[in-house]
Amino acid sequence: MAILRIRLYGDPILRAPTKPVDEVTDETRKLIQDMMETMRKADGVGLAAPQVGVSKSIIVARNPENASLPTGQAGEIALINPEILESEGEIVAEEGCLSFPKITSEVRRTRRIIVEGLNPQGEKIRVEEVDLMARIIQHEIDHLKGILFIDRMSPARKILISKELKRLIKLRGRT
Numbered sequence: 001m002a003i004l005r006i007r008l009y010g011d012p013i014l015r016a017p018t019k020p021v022d023e024v025t026d027e028t029r030k031l032i033q034d035m036m037e038t039m040r041k042a043d044g045v046g047l048a049a050p051q052v053g054v055s056k057s058i059i060v061a062r063n064p065e066n067a068s069l070p071t072g073q074a075g076e077i078a079l080i081n082p083e084i085l086e087s088e089g090e091i092v093a094e095e096g097c098l099s100f101p102k103i104t105s106e107v108r109r110t111r112r113i114i115v116e117g118l119n120p121q122g123e124k125i126r127v128e129e130v131d132l133m134a135r136i137i138q139h140e141i142d143h144l145k146g147i148l149f150i151d152r153m154s155p156a157r158k159i160l161i162s163k164e165l166k167r168l169i170k171l172r173g174r175t
């Protein structure tokens with residue numbers, strides 16, 4: 001497994017809509033393993049392929065409440081070509097993003113979702129999630145469309161963090 005470089009805000013790949021995966025191959029599974037490893041190492045709870053420089057429709061997520069479990073166990077999920085089939089309720093909570101180090105904000109999301117996608121074996125699966133895990137998956141699916149969590153912040157909040165965003169763009173220029 002390998003730790004991949006996480007792309008920061010300002011990298012154009014974060015704004016590009018991804019392509020669906022036509023066929024789940026060993027290469028797809030390797031990428032998923034690397035994404036999982038990268039997410040754990042960065043102490044994140046979710047990661048989308050564009051964040052590691054791959055413009056494909058793949059996300060990984062883990063439930064932080066289960067984060068103490070040995071890796072690869074319950075609480076971690078990988079979805080290929082995920083799509084939200086149903087959503088219900090609304091909830092506002094604090095959110096962060098590995099492509100925006102040190103920035104957090106309250107974001108409004110749907111409370112409960114049903115998502116369909118392929119698992120790493122290429123089988124169609126349907127999962128229901130609520131609260132935090134539902135939030136993480138919505139955040140990651142947004143990434144696949146080139147949508148970032150700053151797009152979902154209130155205008156006032158966005159003005160408040162505009163300095164921080166400029167800092168990130170400069171930081172990216174140096175790496």
Ligand code: ZN
Pocket residue numbers: 096097098099139143
């Ligand atoms: Zn993110």
